[in-house]
Amino acid sequence: MKSLNLLLTGVIISTMIALPSFAQQIKSTKGHSETMVKTSLEQMQAYDKEHPAPVKKKKRHNEKKIYPEFSLEGKTVLYNEKGNGQTEMSPKFMDPSPLPDADFSGLEDTGGSIPPDVNGAAGPNHLMVTLNTSFRILDKQGNVISDISIGGFWAGLPGAGNVFDPKIMYDPYEDRWILVEPSSSDVGSSRLFVAVSENSDPTGNWFLYAFDSDPDNQYWFDYPSYGFNKKWITVSGNMFGAGFGYNVLFVFDKAAIYNNAEEVSYTRFSLYDGFTIVPSIVYDPDLEDMYMVNNAGGNSGGNGSLNLWKVTGELGNEEVLDLGLITTPNPWENWIGNNGNFAPQMDTEENINSGDGRIQNLVYRNGTLWCAHHIFLPINNPTHSAIQWWQLATDGTVIQRGRIEDETGLYHYTFPSIAVNAKEDVMIGYGSFSSDQYASSSYSFRYADDPLNEMRDSYQYKDGLAKYVKKFGGDRNRWGDYTATCIDPSDDLDFWTLQEFADLPTGSTDHWGTWWAMINIDDAPLASFEADINIVPTGTATSFTDKTKYDPTEWLWEFEGGSPATSTEQSPQNVIYENSGSFDVTLVATNYLGSNTLVMEDFITVNTTILPEVVFVQTDTLPCVGQVVEFEDLSVYNPNGWQWSFVPDDVSFVDGTTANSQHPKVQFNLATYYEASLTVSNVNGSSTIVKPALIKSGGVMLPFLEDFESKSFNTKSWIIENDDDDKTWEITNVAGNGPGNLAAYVNIKNYGGFEERDRLISPLINLSANEFAFLEFEHAYGQRFAEYTDSLNVYISDDCGQTWKNLLRLGEDGSGIFATVEPSSVEFIPATSNEWCMGAGEEGNCYLLNLTEWAGSANVRIMFESY
Structure with a gap:
């Protein structure tokens, strides 16, 4: 049994004894990241080799089994479908959906999680699958490039071993992968992790951030929904304590995350009248605002309703507006009994869990919003589930609303995801279930010029192979909880969907599987290009990169004033400009569907004055x-x-x-x-x-002061060693030792084993110019129980951390009393000066350590070790 908390602040290394360092209104708060780690796929793979991932069954809180309903009384109605004469959808349009151009396995069941939480995305050259069990990177032919454990991916962040519900998306405007995932279903340690790739290559570097999901430690974060636009990454989630509390929305500075800032700020909103409020993925590089949607109720007064929201404002001064309701006189049920086990399957009476009617994802494309969810029909006594999809104007007008439904009730469809390409073709992927088959993977498609409100016929692209019953001792036969359908950013036309199916069992153990399908869409090119530099010194060259969309096969370039004057290469290199002036560049891009011409006037400026810009x-x-x-x-x-x-x-x-x-x-x-x-x-x-x-070289010279007010260990190059990837050193708010209100902190309340050591290591220190040196630090520490011991050891190294010598051993077992308050079962964060150590020397209980033995040395590090 471990005890409570240990905090350090005012770490000073100096040439003399020093005194401690003092160095409708929707609720929102401001905050910043707790931890940042820059890592790489190579480091993740090395971690996995040293720390093989144990096979664990996912067991986290999940109290919600009935979709929460909220009162709609008094809410603004933006649009009522009945009042606009749209009570009937178009006749059924049964032309077939196109067949997949490719399909292959995503990631297999390792037995460690129900449900798998199926998610993935496409980049220019790769696919990523992110499940509760592990992550996978593939090429677009289905060849596996790398498998990564979840703990290995998030290694370095506190709580990396307790993550769940991963979701990934690709930002085609800045060529970044964005991955979000909560950590811990304990209210005291719940966090939200956000990762972005350094570029379009997921096998390269990644920037990882940890955020406290609830600074008040009252609720834990579940089921993320995500979006992005030109300035924000947004993540919402359902906050649970003793039941559902509220929906939280984090609005992050996208540029700060992309630029690997030491600290990322956010605005946090608490939304109390909605469940699973879904931000939009914005396919518009200029849109300032971001819209959100949630399922507001399936049957309120005979109407089904969505709620439309908007995030607006300048970066750092955001606000959330509740715009109002969108209603239809075509109601539905959001949930079904039997703990949600509703979807039938062949060869067993055990049904598969169908979840609930929450919105699954939201896309903004060409000025309108598209979303999908599954619903239960008919009302009052549902016999089957169906997919409902919407196209909405930003004022709430329903442009299209359709259903993918087998009205006979034989087939059930659940867990949809929707994608819309640049032409406004639409693909919806989902699971398909029937007593005549095993759980399977399907999609429906519509071309932009198909009849309004209709999808083409469902296509089942991966048949289930066996019955599926897996409950881990619970009462729900979990499936989903979600799936992924996305656009290929290489052309903004092709579609990918990743769905779940019932795979073959191993012995008596049933398995799920995941399977990709791709639909190729062609169009005439849309020419675009860029140059390495637009201002060129006279007599030198620049190179051009083709950025044309929609798969061109031929290129014709014209370079006014350049040599060569023309080119048929896709991306011409080293075009030389001998004379000063401003010159046009023209590109004609062609494929079998047509040609497109782009003329960039005065695109290249050539002069004799431009000097190098040194970086x-x-x-x-x-x-x-x-x-x-x-x-x-x-x-x-x-x-x-x-x-x-x-x-x-x-x-x-x-x-x-x-x-x-x-x-x-x-x-x-x-x-x-x-x-x-x-x-x-x-x-x-x-x-x-x-x-x-x-x-x-050799480290920072004295005096060295660290008060942790920069809010990041990275600012002065501190290192954290966290061998178990669980609770470790972080920076937290404190009081009582001001000015300043931050300290290094480790919560060792719930350590699961003995000798789990977490080390906080200083930046390199250079004592080569000093005759004397001393180390002083303030600390605050509270035990949980008087009979149990924790320890704080302090070490020094003069060889860059290769070897260490002990300076101080502290513990509650008689080898050094260092508690600053009486034992208490209440979580300890110091609030007054009396709860900190007071003074050094014989009369105080702070510590002053003589480092003079190492004076004259460089390459020195100090290590604080807790366990």
């Missing part, structure tokens, strides 16, 4: 003495010469690089601060950038 980055600014740092030149405007210099100049260029290399590798030989400068030349002249004290 460079480096792999490290706090290297150990003798460590190699790699520099990368990112200068623009056709550089052709480089001169690197460092002050002092005691450095070594390694691996064949020199001071004139574009991307040198440099070993720093002294324990000191180095100035770095780079001069870059082109045909017009040269430019220089100087970065004083950029490289702190």
